[in-house]
Amino acid sequence: MADSITLRVTRYQPEVDDEPRAQDFDVPLRENWVVLDGLNYIKDRLDGTLSYRWSCRMGICGSCGMMVDGEPALTCATFLVDHAPGPIRVEPLANFPVVRDLVVDIGDFLEKLPRVSPWIVRDDDIPVDEGESLQTPEELADYKQYSMCINCMLCYSACPVYGLDPDFIGPAAIALAQRYNLDSRDDGAAKRLDVLIHPDGVWGCTFVGECTTACPKDVDPAGAIQRYKLTAAMETIKSYVSPGGGP
Amino acid sequence: MTTAHDVVLVGGGGAGLRAAIAIAEARPELDVAVVSKVYPMRSHTVSAEGGAAGVIGADDSLDEHIYDTISGSDWLADQDAVEMFVEEAPRELIRLEHWGCPWSREPDGRVAVRPFGGMKKQRTWFAADKTGFHMLHTLFQTSLKYGTIHRYDEWFVTKLVVDDGVIQGVVAIELSTGRIETMTAKAVILATGGCGRVFPFTTNAAIKTGDGMSLAYRAGAPLKDMEFVQYHPTGLPFTGILITEAARAEGGWLLNKDGYRYLQDYDLGKPEPTPVLRSMELGPRDRLSQAFVHEVEEGRAIDTPYGPAVHLDLRHLGAKVIDAKIPFVRELCLKYQNVDPAAELVQVRPVVHYMMGGVHTDIHGATPVKGLYAAGEVACVSINGANRLGSNSLPELLVFGARAGRAAAEYAAGASGPTRAGLRQADDEHRRIWRELRGREPNGNERIADLREQMQHTMEGGAGIYRTGDSLTKAVDTLHEFQGRRDQARIEDHSHTFNTELLTFLELSAMLDVAETIVYSALRREESRGAHQRTDYSARDNDRFLAHSLAHRASDGSCQIRYLPVTITRWPVGERVYGR
Ligand SMILES: Cc1cc2nc3c(=O)[nH]c(=O)nc-3n(C[C@H](O)[C@H](O)[C@H](O)COP(=O)(O)OP(=O)(O)OC[C@H]3O[C@@H](n4cnc5c(N)ncnc54)[C@H](O)[C@@H]3O)c2cc1C
Ligand code: SF4
Ligand code: FES
Numbered sequence: 142m143a144d145s146i147t148l149r150v151t152r153y154q155p156e157v158d159d160e161p162r163a164q165d166f167d168v169p170l171r172e173n174w175v176v177l178d179g180l181n182y183i184k185d186r187l188d189g190t191l192s193y194r195w196s197c198r199m200g201i202c203g204s205c206g207m208m209v210d211g212e213p214a215l216t217c218a219t220f221l222v223d224h225a226p227g228p229i230r231v232e233p234l235a236n237f238p239v240v241r242d243l244v245v246d247i248g249d250f251l252e253k254l255p256r257v258s259p260w261i262v263r264d265d266d267i268p269v270d271e272g273e274s275l276q277t278p279e280e281l282a283d284y285k286q287y288s289m290c291i292n293c294m295l296c297y298s299a300c301p302v303y304g305l306d307p308d309f310i311g312p313a314a315i316a317l318a319q320r321y322n323l324d325s326r327d328d329g330a331a332k333r334l335d336v337l338i339h340p341d342g343v344w345g346c347t348f349v350g351e352c353t354t355a356c357p358k359d360v361d362p363a364g365a366i367q368r369y370k371l372t373a374a375m376e377t378i379k380s381y382v383s384p385g386g387g388p
Numbered sequence: 389m390t391t392a393h394d395v396v397l398v399g400g401g402g403a404g405l406r407a408a409i410a411i412a413e414a415r416p417e418l419d420v421a422v423v424s425k426v427y428p429m430r431s432h433t434v435s436a437e438g439g440a441a442g443v444i445g446a447d448d449s450l451d452e453h454i455y456d457t458i459s460g461s462d463w464l465a466d467q468d469a470v471e472m473f474v475e476e477a478p479r480e481l482i483r484l485e486h487w488g489c490p491w492s493r494e495p496d497g498r499v500a501v502r503p504f505g506g507m508k509k510q511r512t513w514f515a516a517d518k519t520g521f522h523m524l525h526t527l528f529q530t531s532l533k534y535g536t537i538h539r540y541d542e543w544f545v546t547k548l549v550v551d552d553g554v555i556q557g558v559v560a561i562e563l564s565t566g567r568i569e570t571m572t573a574k575a576v577i578l579a580t581g582g583c584g585r586v587f588p589f590t591t592n593a594a595i596k597t598g599d600g601m602s603l604a605y606r607a608g609a610p611l612k613d614m615e616f617v618q619y620h621p622t623g624l625p626f627t628g629i630l631i632t633e634a635a636r637a638e639g640g641w642l643l644n645k646d647g648y649r650y651l652q653d654y655d656l657g658k659p660e661p662t663p664v665l666r667s668m669e670l671g672p673r674d675r676l677s678q679a680f681v682h683e684v685e686e687g688r689a690i691d692t693p694y695g696p697a698v699h700l701d702l703r704h705l706g707a708k709v710i711d712a713k714i715p716f717v718r719e720l721c722l723k724y725q726n727v728d729p730a731a732e733l734v735q736v737r738p739v740v741h742y743m744m745g746g747v748h749t750d751i752h753g754a755t756p757v758k759g760l761y762a763a764g765e766v767a768c769v770s771i772n773g774a775n776r777l778g779s780n781s782l783p784e785l786l787v788f789g790a791r792a793g794r795a796a797a798e799y800a801a802g803a804s805g806p807t808r809a810g811l812r813q814a815d816d817e818h819r820r821i822w823r824e825l826r827g828r829e830p831n832g833n834e835r836i837a838d839l840r841e842q843m844q845h846t847m848e849g850g851a852g853i854y855r856t857g858d859s860l861t862k863a864v865d866t867l868h869e870f871q872g873r874r875d876q877a878r879i880e881d882h883s884h885t886f887n888t889e890l891l892t893f894l895e896l897s898a899m900l901d902v903a904e905t906i907v908y909s910a911l912r913r914e915e916s917r918g919a920h921q922r923t924d925y926s927a928r929d930n931d932r933f934l935a936h937s938l939a940h941r942a943s944d945g946s947c948q949i950r951y952l953p954v955t956i957t958r959w960p961v962g963e964r965v966y967g968r
Contacts, residue, residue, distance in 0.1 A: 154883050173626055173724075185837035189889045190881040194426075196593040199629050199720060201521055202430040218723055240564055241886040251427070251541065259529040261488040273485045275497030281490060288490050288522065292429055317529075324488060 146170040146221055147228035148179050150191065153239055161239065165228060168221075176216040176224075176231060177205055180243075193243035200357065203291035206298065207243050208232040213295040213355050234298040236307075247294055253310050256336050257318035262329025280325040287320035287365055289358045296352035296362050302345055309345040310336065312352035312362030319365040322372075330372075338373045346370075390570040390811070393538070394418040394800045396558055398545045398600060399579030400428030402520070402785035403764025403792075405527040406480075407577050410793030412534035418797055421571060422531075423540040423560055425595060425891075429528045432581050432593045433785065436520020437632035437716060439502060439512035440782035442477035448509040450474050457780060458959050460506045460672050461773025462918035463934065464613070466955040469751050469769045473780075473787050480786035481513050489526040490515050502713075503637040504779045506672040506966075508665050512779040517632050517716040523782060540571075545599070546894060547817045548576060548607040548760065549810050555607075555759035556810030559817040563891070566884025568821050570814040574803035575759045575796040578604060578747060579789065582765040585895075586903045587740040588844035591623055591630040600766040602898035604747040605905065609755040610938040612768040612952075614902070615910035615920045616744035618776055619853055621676035623739025624725050625694035631717055631736055633778045635702060635729075636669040638713050642676070643699040643733070644688040650698075654679040657967020667967035674775040674919045675966065677738040681853050690735060697735040706730065738853065742781065744772040744919065745909070748938055748952075753792025759799060763792035770936060773954075774918020824879060824890055832876035836892050839877060840899070843870055847903055851910050856924045860911040867904050871945075874900055905939040908947040913937060930961055 145167045153161040166187055168179040177195055184191050195205040198217045205216045210230050221229070237245035267274065296312040303309050318337055322330045337343050346366045353363040395411055397404045400422045411420050424431065443453050453474045458465050485491055485499065492500045492514050504512040515522035531537055542563040549556040549570070557572035580600025584592025605611050621642070622631040636642070639662060644650045649659040649668065656675060657667030664670065680698060683689050689696035702710060702717075707730040710718050721729045746768035753761040753769075764785045771784060850863025874897060881889035915929035916922050935951040942948050 155885055156883055173726075184888075184892075185835075189836065189879075189892075190883070192881075192886045192888045196426060196430055196432070196595050197435050198593070198627065199435060200723065201518070202426075202432075202434050202593065204426065204430050241883070244886045246564070247427075254529075255532040260533050261486065261530075267486055269479050269482050269486070273482050273491075273499050276493055277497045278493050278495060280497070281493055285490060288525070289518075290525075291434075291521070292427075321488065326486075326488065 142222070143170055143226060146225060148183065149228040149230045150183070150243070151232040152242055154241055170221055170225060172222055174221050176209055176219045176221060176229065179221055180216065180231070192241050201291060203293035206234050206293045206295050208235055208298070213298040215293060215295070215357050218357060234294055236298050236300070236304045237294070249307060250292070250294060250297065250311065250314070253314050254317070256310070257314050258329055258332055259317045259321060261321065261324065261327050262332055264328045274326050276325050283325070284320050284323035287316045287323065287360060290316055290360045291358055293357065295355040295357060299351040299355035301349055301351065302347055306345065308341045310341050312366065315343060315369060316360050316362040316365040319369055334373070334376055337369060338377065343369050343373055389567065390572060392572045392805070393421040394573065395575045395577065395796050396421045396423060396571050396573035397577045397579060398423050398558060398603070399431070399581060399764070399766070400424030400539070401431030401579060401581055401764060402433035402524055402527060402782065403789040404577070404579030405531050406786050406789030407579060407763055407793035407796070408537050409527070409531055409534065410790040411797045412536050414794050415797040415801060416536055418536065418800060419538065420536055421538050421540060421573070423543045423545055423558070423571070425542065425544045427541050428539070429525055431524060432596055433520045433524040435593060435630070436523070436782055437517045437630060438634040439504065439514035439519045439779045440481060440523070441504065441507065441512050441777070441779040442481040442783055443474065443511050444478055444499065444513070445501060445510060448511050452508055453511060455959060456507050457771060457777055459962065459964050460775055460777040462775055462928065462964060463961045464773030464917060464936070464954055465771050466769065467957040467959055468955050470771050471957070472751055473771045473784065476787045477783035480783060480790065484523060484526060484786065487526050487530045490522050492516055502634060503663055503665055503670060504777070505633050505636070505670050506666060506777040507779070514634065517634055517714045520782060544891060544894065545603065546821055548603045549814050550607045550757055550760070551807045551810040551813065553608070553758055555757055556806040557814065559814050561821055563886050566825060566887060568818045570811065570818070572806040574800035574805070575761065577753070577792050577796050578760070578762040578766050579764045580766045582743040583899065583902045584740050584743070586844065586899045586906070587847050588841070589623070589628050589848070590740040591620060591628055592740070597895035597899050598902035599895065599898045600762065601746060602901040604755065604760070604762065605901055605939070605941050607757055607760065609757045609760060610748045610940045611905045612745055612748040612936050612938055613770060613909070614745035614905040614939055615913050615937065616774050616918060617740060617851070617906065618673055618742040618744060618919050619677040619738040620673055620741035621680060621738050622700055622736040624720070625692050625697050625735055625737050627724055628739045629720055629724055630739070630741065631700060631720070631734065632714065635700065635714050635717050637663060638709065639663050639705050640669060641701045642669055643701050644683050645690045646688060650683050650688065651676065651679055654682070655967065671966045672775055673778065677853055678921060680738050692735055695737060697737040699733040700736045701733055702729040703731060703733070742776055744768070744770070744774065744776050751791070752795035753788055754795060759803060761792040761796045763788040774920060824893065825882060825884060825887065827882045828879065832878045834873050834876040834878060836877050836889070836896055839870060839873055840896050843867070843900060843903055847906070851907050854921050854923050855910055856922060857911065860907055863907045864911060867900065867907060870900055904947050909937045909939055909949055912949045934961065
């Protein structure tokens with residue numbers, strides 16, 4: 142094994158650069174080093190001005206998503222040796238505006254998130270004194286997968302629809318809406334319907350499935366979208382046949 | 389620029405978000421700002437794995453949880469605080485259930501509980517082994533409901549403004565633009581989490597740099613019990629990734645290089661094939677980490693490229709149990725260590741994990757600075773004393789987050805706005821940060837990373853699992869020297885856009901403050917208790933040290949230690965007995 146590898150890192154500082162450029166850095170190639178270790182090596186030893194986000198280094202905080210050799214990935218879970226001999230291209234997540242170097246602006250997602258009411262909506266309020274609501278392991282299993290999203294944005298970066306139409310509400314937001322819709326404790330499905338059946342909601346998705354492939358946490362956002370399309374179709378039919386005009 | 393809020397929360401982790409919701413619910417007319425250096429759902433609470441303790445089983449009682457916590461703390465916890473905490477924890481966990489937290493369940497639909505280290509009954513609620521992740525996302529998503537909560541995501545607080553002992557607000561910098569802003573507030577709550585990064589090998593995320601502790605210390609609020617640093621017995625060598633205690637609670641064994649369950653030699657009980665509560669692998673963390681050091685000294689540890697380790701054996705549990713109960717453990721071992729715990733032994737070693745000490749508060753989260761509150765790992769109430777029990781921290785975030793929120797809301801509703809002197813102080817801080825951003829003249833030649841690494845090794849050498857007066861005195865001197873070298877730090881990045889080099893400098897400054905309080909407090913405590921073990925004073929000394937240490941920052945910048953008696957109510961000081 143060679144003892145070093147080149148990271149070809151995107152640099153962009155809006156105050157001085159007209160457009161992003163690539164810069165090469167040689168970092169040690171160690172068996173248990175991930176791409177993020179390489180970036181930290183650069184920052185600590187070679188160039189303190191490199192900017193990127195990270196925190197947990199255990200694949201759970203969702204901070205460190207970047208394009209590695211053209212694919213969206215968590216850099217704390219991507220080993221250098223798997224991309225040897227290099228050079229390894231490390232670029233900011235695709236489909237997002239770049240703030241600087243490897244940092245992208247995900248404000249759009251944070252703004253969309255509340256629109257799907259990602260919280261338990263109840264017709265009644267249960268007092269704490271009544272204790273926990275019952276939920277069987279099977280009921281938990283119904284939505285559990287969709288609750289595993291770490292908001293890493295890899296799916297948005299992989300999604301060709303989002304790339305063309307930034308108004309598309311996107312895979313993770315829809316998966317999260319489904320997470321609550323399918324929760325036996327929730328009464329909010331009707332409230333979420335409008336946003337989801339809007340043209341920028343589930344119907345925006347042309348079922349490419351790239352989001353599910355990109356997802357590091359097996360959330361299967363594509364599955365959530367497909368499943369909701371069925372629900373949405375049913376609800377639309379219902380609203381035509383029921384005299385009340387829908388839910 | 390100046391903006392005004394009624395309450396400013398520094399920190400958007402479990403404690404911060406719980407506090408924000410408590411304020412929004414108690415006083416919807418108040419304007420709340422949540423300022424966080426990372427997006428709230430990136431906060432470190434997300435990494436917590438094992439679970440959250442709260443009495444719920446029919447065979448359990450509040451008194452037993454209280455006793456476990458107090459004996460676990462080696463009698464340094466305040467008993468009134470522990471009583472209140474244990475009483476309120478189940479209600480908080482239920483509330484979180486109502487907000488949607490996907491707690492693991494029994495077949496009949498009730499919440500499931502699991503055993504945990506140092507706990508005599510099964511009372512640890514869990515969401516598989518991503519408890520903190522689910523708690524944090526539930527809190528974050530629920531917080532989106534409230535229109536009165538304003539978020540400042542990716543803003544870094546650099547100073548607490550205090551005039552005449554009363555809080556005035558904070559100064560913060562927006563990372564994406566470099567904008568510096570004064571946020572005035574009638575009350576401020578610190579919820580900035582712990583400081584594991586002052587040590588080289590830690591389970592703590594990169595953001596855990598003790599900022600809030602340093603902010604409070606510099607604002608005149610003392611730091612309590614800083615000598616008590618928890619090592620978790622099972623971290624993966626090299627990465628420091630935590631293998632949760634739940635792995636042992638589900639039946640995992642710790643073996644030395646001879647395949648022997650060595651804990652039986654350390655007065656922790658007899659080896660049984662299935663887990664026994666408060667015994668062997670389910671003993672408290674301080675005792676397990678200390679046993680490890682002895683095994684290393686006796687030459688019975690396994691040598692790895694990253695230092696000595698022992699083995700965690702989960703093989704007998706089988707893939708099915710592992711996947712059902714601790715799937716994240718398997719995922720982490722496979723992805724980061726390339727071992728499959730269902731088939732192979734996992735190398736583990738003690739790793740710095742949690743800070744028992746923190747900003748001194750009362751049971752309402754109030755600090756001695758009027759209008760300044762603290763909750764979560766940054767605070768020290770104290771319910772953890774000399775050693776925290778696993779799974780007591782997550783409920784602590786909820787109980788004390790909510791309490792601090794309510795208390796701060798009450799206070800803010802009756803308090804007045806900022807003083808002129810306060811605003812002037814804030815202006816000075818703007819100028820200081822501005823200077824660092826534009827480039828200091830002359831720039832220094834110390835590399836930030838070098839200073840940080842040297843500080844971390846000083847801490848490990850001087851204030852690790854075992855300490856002596858000599859090692860601590862040396863650490864005190866070295867750290868003192870680092871304070872000077874910090875001013876020589878080199879900042880090459882002068883950009884206003886996402887300047888992470890400035891950030892690492894500010895974080896290093898905070899860590900140096902925190903490190904200093906740890907070594908001073910440890911040097912002055914001439915006894916061994918819980919996580920603080922002195923080889924030169926190996927016994928517990930209740931006559932002199934049944935007391936909290938309070939580290940104050942004197943006007944000349946030096947660290948001064950005073951003591952505060954522990955509150956004892958119904959549980960007289962006794963011996964900590966495990967496995968018998
Ligand atoms: C790997 C791991 C596993 C754990 N497992 C368990 C467990 O199973 N059970 C248990 O009870 N405990 C566990 N703990 C402990 C527990 O998770 C933590 O003590 C707790 O989550 C801390 O929460 P917090 O809200 O106090 O702080 P954090 O979640 O760390 O949040 C701190 C917040 O403050 C913000 N902040 C910090 N500094 C600044 C600044 N200068 N300006 C602006 N914002 C700032 C951050 O952005 C963040 O939002 C675990 C800890 C670790 C490390
Ligand atoms: S759905 Fe998957 S890829 Fe998308 S944000 Fe969530 S965890 Fe990341
Ligand atoms: S650093 Fe947290 S997911 Fe990679």
